[in-house]
Amino acid sequence: MSDQSLELKGSLFPLSVLFCQDLSVDTLRQQLQQKLAQAPGFFVQAPVVINVEQLEQAPDFAAIKQMFIELQLVLVGVCGASNELKKAAHAHGLASLQLSKNNKPTETAKPQAAPAAPATPQVITAENRLIEGNIRSGQQIYVKGADLIVRGTVGAGAEVIADGNIHIYGSLRGKAIAGAGGDASKKIYCYNMQPELISIAGNYWLSDNLQGPFWGKAVCIGLQDGQLALSELF
C-alpha cells in the first residue's frame, strides 16, 4: 500500500493571461480598472498570468502583486519570461509558466469592435460534399468552404452547416445553416421544408416563422435585401 495521504497530480486549468505593453504600475492599474469595470464581478479573484514576452526589464513585481490584491485578482505567475525575468519572478514567489504556441493576443481585439461582421465572403474553392442517406438526430455535418448535398432526410435534432449552398433531396426537419462563412448569396434548397431553423449568412428563422404556405413544400430559401425569402423550388 502506498501512502494515500499525499498526492501530486498534474491538472490543466484555464487561466487568464494578461497582455500589456506597459507594465508600469500606474498605467497597468488604470487599464486593468477599465477592463474590470466592463464586467464587474466576472474577474473577482480570477487567477491571472502576466505575459512578459515583450519585456526586457523586470517590472516591479512587488507593486504589481500588491495592486492585484487591491483589484481582487490573484497573480499566479508569468509566462514567456527570459531567464533574467524568471529569476525576478521567482524572487517574488511567482511561478514561471511555459508559453503555449497558440496563446497570442488576438490581433483583432479592439475596444468596442463592431459585432463580428464578416468583411469578405469566403471564396469557395473546396470540394462539395455529398452525403448519400439520412442525417439522423444528433448528427452534425459541416462543410468548410463548399456546398453540401444530402440525398436523404435531415432529421429533427440534426444540423447541416455549409459555407456554401445546401441541397437536401429529402425532408429538412433539423437545422440548416448555409453561407456560414458570411456569403449572403448562398441558398438552401430542400424537397420538403419543415425545419427547426434555417439560416443564411447569419440571418435565421425558427420553425415558428416558417409556418405557412411553404411548410412541407419543396422550397428554395435565399436572402433578399438582408431578409430571408422563400420561394417555390419548381
Add this chain to the structure above:
Amino acid sequence: MAKIIVVTSGKGGVGKTTTSAAIGTGLALKGHKTVIVDFDIGLRNLDLIMGCERRVVFDFVNVINGEANLKQALIKDKRLENLFILPASQTRDKDALHKEGVERVLNELAEDFDFIICDSPAGIESGAMMALYFADEAVVVTNPEVSSVRDSDRILGMLASKSRRAEQGLPGIKEHLLLTRYNPERVIKGEMLSVDDVNDILAIKLLGVIPESQAVLNASNSGQPVILDTESDAGQAYLDTVSRLLGEDVPFRFLNVEKKGLFKRIFGG
C-alpha cells in the same frame, strides 16, 4: 457464424427487454440455437422477463473479468432446448463493460450459437454503445410517439457511425424498425403516430408492429416471454416479426381497428 442482433431504442421503457425475450425465444422456437445477453448492467431485467431470476449465479461481468467461465454463467431456458440467457450484473455499473472483454465473450458465444441477441440498456452512453458496437443487425424498438421516434433517429445515427462495422468500413448494420405498443384506435383519433408517420421519419425497413396488449404485462409479470402466449395478438405479432427477421414474407396484422362482430358486441371482446 453467429449473427449478432442488438435490440436498441435510445429511449427507455419502450419494450427492448420484452422484445429481446420474445425474439430470442421465437428464434429458438424455430430451431435456432440462441442466446440473449443482458447488457443493462446494474438494472438487470431480462432474467425476470425470462423467468429465470432465481437461477442467476454468475453474470456477464463475472465472465468478462474471468471470475467465471461462460458455461457457468449461461442459464439454460427450462422451456426450450435451444435457448440460453447471459444475465447482467446487478451490483456493478455500465463501466464494468469494455470492448475487449465484450468482444472476447461474444466471440466465444459465436462458436456455439446461431443467434446472439444483445438487449441494450436505454440511453446513448457507454452501455448502449457496447451493446451495439459488434452488431450485424439492429432491431430499433420504437413507440408511436414523437420523443421515442426522435430517440430512435439518434440511435440510428449512432448505429451508422459508432459501430465496429462503421469504424472498419464494412457494410453497415442492417436496421429494422419494430413498432411496439401500437393502438390503431388511438391512431385514428390522432393521439398516436401511425405506422406511415413513423416510417416517413425514420425511413428504415419495418420489421413488425406489436399491438398494445394486456398480454405483454401479464407475460412480464409471470416470467413467460409473450411470444409463447400464442393466443394473444402481441404474441402472434412477435411470431410474425421473427419470421420476417428470418427472411420470410409475412403480411402485417393488427394495423387496423378490429371490427367487433355481433357476438363481441353483445358479450364484450
